[in-house]
Structures are given as C-alpha cells and as structure tokens.
Amino acid sequence: MSSDTLHAATPGIRRRSAMSGGSRIDRKRQRWGWFFVAPFALIFIGFLIVPLVYAFWMSLQTSTLATGTQFTWFANYVKAFTDPIFLEGLGRVAAFAFIMIPIQMLVALAAALVLDTLTSWLSKFSRLMIFVPYAIPVVIGALMWGFLYSPRFGPATDIFGLFGLAAPDFLAQSAIFGSLINIVTWQWSGYYMIIIYSALRGVDPSIYEAARIDGANGWQTATRIKVPMISSSMVMVLIFALIGTLQFFTEPQVLRSVAQGAIPVSYTPNMYAYTLAFSYSQFNYASAIAFSLGIIVFIGSYIFLFFTRKQSGLK
Amino acid sequence: MALTTETALLVQPAATPSAAERRARSEQSDAGRNGGRRIGSHVFLVILVIYFITPLWWLLVAATKDNSGLFTGTGGSLWFDDNFAFFDNVAGLFERQGGIYWRWLGNSFLYAFAGGLGATVLSVMAGYGFAKFRFRGRNAFFSVLLGSVMVPVTALVIPTFMLLSQAGLINTIWAVILPSLLSPFGVYLMRIYTQDSVPDEMLDAARVDGAGELRIFFQVALPLLKPALVTVLLLSVVGTWNNFFLPLAVLSDPQLLPVTVGLNGWTALSNAGAGGEQVWNLITTGAFVSIIPLVLSFLFLQRYWQGGLSLGSVK
DSSP: OOHHHHHHHHHHHHOOOOOSSSSSOOHHHHHHHHHHHHHHHHHHIIIIIIIHHHHHHHHHHETTTTTTEOTTEEEEEEHHOOHHHHHHHHHHHHHHHHHHHHHHHHHHHHHHHHHHHHOOOHHEEEHHHHHHGSSHHHHHHHHHHHHHHHHTTTSSHHHHHTTTTTOOOTTTTTTTTHHHHHHHHHHHHHHHHHHHHHHHHSOOOHHHHHHHHHHHHHHHHIIIIHHTHHHHHHHHHHHHHHHHHHHHOOHHHHHHHHHHSSSSSTTSSOOOOOOOOHHHHOOOHHHHHHHHHHHHHHHHHHHHHTTTTTHOOOO | HHHHHHHHHHHHHHHOOOOHHHHHHHHHHHHTSSSSHHHHHHHHHHHHHHHHHHHHHHHHHHHTTTHHHHHTTOOOOSSOOSSSHHHHHHHHHGGGGGTHHHHHHHHHHHHHHHHHHHHHHHHHHHHHHHHOOOOHHHHHHHHHHHHHSOOOOOHHHHHHHHHHHHHOOOOOOOHHHHHTTTHHHHHHHHHHHHHSOOOOOHHHHHHHTTTOOOIIIIIIIHTTHHHHHHHHHHHHHHHHHOOOOOHHOOOEEEOOOOHHHHHHHHHHHHHTOOGGOHHHHHHHHHHHHHHHHHHHHHHHTTHHHHTTTTTTTTT
16 A cells, blocks of 8 residues: 555654755845745735735724724724624534534544554445545535435434434524534544544554553553554644634535524624625624634634644644 | 655665554454454444445435435435436536536636645745745744644635725636635645655755756656645645635626535525425535545545645654
8 A cells, every 4th residue: 555655654754954954045045945935925925914914904993884984993803702692603613612523533533543453445445435525515515414404305204213203303403503513523534534544554563562562452552552652643633623613614504594593694703704794794893703713713723732732743 | 656665765764664564564463363353343434434425325316316206205315216317407407597507517626726736836836945945034934824824714705805806806716716826734734745855965966967946846856746746736626626615705606606605505595495496406416416526536546645634744
C-alpha cells in the first residue's frame, strides 16, 4: 500500500529549523521569495484582510432611514451581546460543540483503532465506506437525512413498525437537536477517522511489541500507547471540529424547510447573521454578529491550541 | 507512487526497515492470534458500515422511484418500487425549467475546478516561497496566515458580499471563484511539506549548474511536491464543491447556481407545498446524479488521498 510508505516516511521527517545553511541573503533571492508568495498574498489581502477590516468598519456604524449612516462605535456589539436571540444561538452552538464533538471523535477514534488492528478485505472495505459521506456535499447529506427523517418518505415507520412501535418524529422541535447531531456525525466522522488512522499507521509497531512483552493487553495498548502517540492528530481533528461546529450553518439551514417550524431563522449565530443581512438588509448589525462570532471562534481555538501546544506540536 | 518512496529515501537511511515493513512483519506474526477479538472487531465494523451506507442506499433506491413510489412504494422506502422510473426521472431532469439541472451541475464543476486548481497553484507557489526563501516580512506574514487558518470562513461571507457588490461582481461566476482561491491551510501544508521533502542542497546544486529559479521550481521542486499537491487540490476542490453559504449569498441568477444551492431551492419549494412544484423524484434523482462524480473519484483515487489527508496532522 502506497499510503503506508508515505506514512512510514513521516515520523522520520523532522522540520529543518534553519534556512539554507548560512547562505547570504541577497536582494535577488528576496525578490524571488516575494515573487512566489505574491499571488497568494493578493488573494489573502483581497478576500481575508480587506473583508475583515471592512466588516469591522461596517460593524461600528449604524444606518437608519431617518438619520442615515452614523458612526456609533461599539453600540452594535453592546446590542449583540445583550441580544437574547444572538446569545441563544451562541449557547446552542456551544451545546452542539459539547455533545457533537466528543461523539464524532469517539466514533472516529474507535473506528480508526479497530481498523488499525485488522488487515482483512472487510476492514479495507469498511474504511472506504465509513469515509464515503465526506465525498457527499453537506447540502445533499442534509437533504438525504431530511428525507430519511420524514414520516412521509422515511423508513422509520417501517422499521419501528417491525417491533410494533410508533416511529418518533425526528423533525419535531424536541428531537431536532439530536437529528442534527446525527447528520454531522454521519458526515464528518469518516474524515476524522482517516486522519487518526493515518497517524496510527505512522507509529512504529516495535513499540507495541515492547508493550506486549511487558504484558499489556489490547485495550491497554490502545489507551496508554496508541492514543497518546497520536495526540497531535487528535488535537488537529478537535480544532477542525470546533471551527466547524461554531460556524454551524448549512445543515440547520437546509433542514429548516423540511422541519416545519422546528428551526427558527436565528437557530445559529451564522443563520441569524444571514437573515439579518439578506432578509432585513441590516448589514451593519449583521457584520457585528459575524465579526463577534469570528472573534469568539478565533480566541476559542487559539486558547485551545495554547493549552495543547505540547500535543499539537504547533509553535 | 514512486515519488513517496523517493521522499522516504531522502529522509531515512535506506538500511533501516521502514515502519511499514516492520508493521507488515509484526502483523504476520500476529496472524492467528486474537481470533475472538477479531470477530468482535468485525461485528463492530459491520454495524458502522450499515450506519454510514444506509442513507446512500436509500438515495440509490429513491432515485429509481416516481413521486407516488416515494410516498407509497410497494417495497418500503429501503427497497425498489415495482415501477422502475430512474430513466423517466433523468428525462425529467432534462425537461424541468429547460434542463437547468445540467447547467447547475456544470456550474458546480466549473466552480470546483477553477477555485480548486487556482487555490492549489497559489498554495504551492506560496508554500515554496515561504519554505525556501528568506525575505523581509516573511515571518510576520506567515504568523498572520497561521492565525487566519482559524478565522471562520462564514464570517467573511457578508463583508465579501458587500465588497463584491461594490465591485459589480455580484451574480457573476467570479463572485464564487475568486473567494474560493483563498486557502491559508493549503499554504501551511505546502510550507511544511516543502521544508521536509525538498532539500536545500538540491536547489543549491541546481543553482550552481546555472538553472534559473523558475526552472528550479518547475523541474526540481515540483516533482517532489506532488503528494502534497494532490492533497491540497483534493481539499480545495471538495471545499469549493461543498460550499453552500457563499453561492447562496452572492448568486441569485438561477442560471449561475451550483447544483447544491439549486436542489436546495427545489426542496424548499416542494416543502412549501406549492402543487406544481412537488418534484420529489427529481430532487432525489438530481442528488443521486450529482454525488456520483465525487464518490467515484474518491473510490478510484484512494491511494492518493489516504496518505495525503493526514499531512497536516502528522509531524
């Protein structure tokens, strides 16, 4: 397997800290450096720095029909952080993060650990099948689950009927939280599983042999050796999941039209900002919401990275 | 993949067996042991596969049904209907609104490939520039870039929309393609990979031989960077293909929509209960047809993505 070769190589690779050993930095080389970086720098400035600065600038203003556009400093932020709708959305994505991320990571880790100990055709096939949802666009995934949840189209009635039970309504207000968690777990666990699995393949198996000689059983090897060895990829997965969860938008937005009334337009902060901007043309307040969310995600993941910098290897 | 082997040889003395070889040996000695645990593991895998594959199976079946078959099919929702309507449904996709579905599918391809290819070219160049040249502002720029990996993309959608509308680019293909060129994570991956797999000595030797910087980049560095290049291409194509928020915000002309936004529109209309708009069979068939290209390419390009996806996490 060629992927094994690649992963076998990775642990041996160490980042070279110094640049080309002591060669002098002349003007020409400097210019070539910028030549290679410049095209990206243009896009980076045009579609990241400028929009961020512009969003911040917009968020400091308020425009009303009566008074026109006025510079109101942080009034929009005060409004945002006292706006029960925004705070409720924030609380909701926090709740999603606390429940959804551990579930996804557990599924991904369990699948990766099992796959790592097996070499049968079934394990190869399973690895592909668990990963396949990643190839499905999130919108299509959410649409499919919308159909599956639906009492009109879905198999739930048949399946529960086999046991003589009435199917629960997955699209009811009380169930929608769990239904969304299921969609996200289905869509992303396979991707995280591949990242963790690849990291596991890179671990030198002589470590496991040493553990076996010391009398460790499979469970101990998994929890005390494998998991700590791959902690950097776990941190990576966690950061991906955290960033993704806090900007939750597509799944609830798609499910909204299927689950009549169970998902309000302000279900997540992103949906709220979208509605404010495109349904109510409140671009200033929408910018403040989007910017606040961006700051929260940024600070959240930065703090997280700071506390796990030993595991993640990021400096 | 001959290239990965080459990279492996560069970073590891050829005499020591690679982790993969050692792993293969230890797996051989494992065979026959732990028989009971294997059965348990396989059962666990089968359950996982059923969970991950059922929605796709449902979609395959649903694509072969007409509207009434979807509601009251003879075989339930997880089995085929007596009336096999797949080809009628595909014909329906050509008829509805003048075959706009195929236009949407084409748009998705255009956006994914223009955005994905462009982002890859920019990332490879920038990653190489950051890794192999010292220039003024390099460290400052790279720190900003690292931080920006954690800026949620959705926070950029609203200001990007406003900037694009001032530039008169709303409702053009550029409104989707240009922002998709931004891939700070791709640059980060390319920089790390370039540092590890393109030795400075090789570049210096080429310089001594009188090769120009461009020629060195294309003929010396690029071949070594292929594995990471494939990964970045894959991640950015999938990212653009999946993007929902951006096209939803910046496009309103039905002729320009990607297939995800278009199908979501059909679903919203069908759910709204408008009699003439109930096109459930076209939605399921359209969703099924739209996921075929990506799922197939993931299955066939397995050996390329499996190694690559963990590039960022294994260090």
